[in-house]
Amino acid sequence: MRTAPGQVVAGRYRVTDRPDDDVGVPAVDAQSGARVRLFGLELPELLDPVGGAAPGHAARLTARVAQVAAAAPTHPRLLRGLAAGPEGELLWVAEESVSAVPLERLVGNGPLSPYRVAEIGADLAGALRAVHEAGLTHGNVTTRTVLVCEDGAAMLGGLLLGAAEEELCAALGGEVPRRVYETRALMLGPLAERWAIDAGAPADTWALGVLLYRLLTGHGPYPEHDLPTLLAAVRDGRHHPADGCGPLRPLVERLLDPDAARRPDAVAVQRELRELLAFAPEPYPDGPPAPLLPTPRPAAGPLARRPRGARPPRRPPTDRQDAGPAGRPPRIPPRLLGPLVLLAVLALMAAAVAGVVLVAG
Template sequence: MDVHGGARVRLFGLELPELLVPGHPSGEPAPSYAPRLTARVAQVAAAAGTHPRLLRGLAAGPEGEVLWVAEEAVPGVPLELLAAAGPLPPYRVAEIGADLAAALRSVHEDGLTHGNLTLRTVLVCEDGAAMLGGLLLGAAEEELCAALGGEVPRRVYETRALMLGPLAERWAIDAGAPADTWALGVLLYRLLTGHGPYPETDLPTLLAAVRDGHHHPADGCGPLRPLVERLLRPGAAARPDAAAVQRELRVLLASAPEPGLAGPAEPPLPVARPAAGPLVPRQRGRRAARAAAGAVADRQGPDRQGAQRPPRIPPRLLGPLLLGGVLLLLVAGLAGIVAVAG
């Protein structure tokens, strides 16, 4: 990162191929695409407003055969890095999607199309907020494709194919704001499932699937499935705009379960739990023996307790105790007679 006017910036380099002009005198500097691309980037930067979820594009300028595009930088992690670990939880994806929809809404209200919404252009900040960048770089790439292709659509397609590759987010059928919301649907699907909704092995296969609306099933999208399927519809009129997407995701987040409630009801114990019976604190000595015996008796029930409980008086003492009791009764009787006879 460099410092530009006191702000931390990220620099992106776009290679500029040499412009071949028939009949151009040899030995003289060849014309360059740099002025055209620089003018286009400056136009987009001037038209774009500010938004808390939109990384601000700063400037662009050529240096040799490279056009450098400067963009605001904030502390965070690229979304591409987070997605590499596997699918993200649905409600976390909803939070990211709501932030990106808000950024796209701002771009569209300024009369612009973003055209560069991918995992590489989203930054997740330290507080969890998602920031959308890549606006100026996307404008420079599209302008370069148009300059190289000229008035021949086939050449424009071939240039975009070489520059962008089979990345579904960059190949919407239509243009303008509906292309951005379609790309948002592709991105949400990718975050939820770990792969894109269309085959991306080669560009012709990808474009055929996009044109026909044949995407992979959205079973893994959870509560976001209805929204994702509407965003991936081939017809632009059938898709919600960025403002509607933002509202729908906010409603979904308002009903999200509290963190931790979706997990297991009981945390795993560090040791194996007994097959039956409560966990009791360990005790020592005779007290432990009495407590253990009482716990066993409680589990066996009242009937079995009476049947198996040991007698309180040992059998060998029953005879002496009985004889002693009779003698006490006799003594007590004689004492009573003497007292009455007086």
């Protein structure tokens, strides 16, 4: 899958930058001018039962991808799959391009907080709800197909690529289930999200439960060192303890239930996560805020009870207090003191003059 800037693949997409293994090959659609991401799927030769070469199957995969793309809904948390085109031994699948990073990179930094996982889960549940209402199954919910945008929103991609991979496994396996299993094992590896024991919408919600567990704990809920061990654990419902899932533990355990009838659907998952987020504590980067009305305690020494009848110590006057009793403000406003003193002097002078007149008379 070697490409270089300026190269045109599938007769339509011009590569604009070097490929990124996590988010595909950046390119531009020559027909619409839209920015896209390309993912290449190798197309090995098919063999018929007697060992001869079978006709190529690029047309079959292209038709299947086109069918899924036509039925896919439009949703703000679902990356839009565009088309697929063969070129040589590769099938190129084009998907809408956004400024985001794969969730896989965030998981590499350690477990995420439960409320951040709840935000991501609510976005993904909304996207899955739209997919299921359109009569489709996503089948490719992994940390690589989930992108996190600059505003923190999670978007689900990989719908067309997952459909192409499953169609290729069916084409290579034919009517032999063992060959289908071996093809999926080589193509997908022991990644728990891709090995649900049932099909349809319940498989997607189960994969969402696996993903939430992985984000909360930093590892998958099942052993993934080899595929037979993984499949046996999934079949028997033996997952690692969910102690590290915090407030999301009840939901995660229900999503991982081996009985599909007991799992919540995407609508219920989204509703439950939104209810949890409604009561989430506010995030404070520097720790919890200081109390609005602090009550300072003495610098040293215990608090002592005041003896009965003892008067509390007087506090020095402040700018808003007069030195009067109990620090109460004066009864006469300061602006009236001058006129009142003048009136008192005049009254005394008048009284003196009246006394002189009486004595002289």
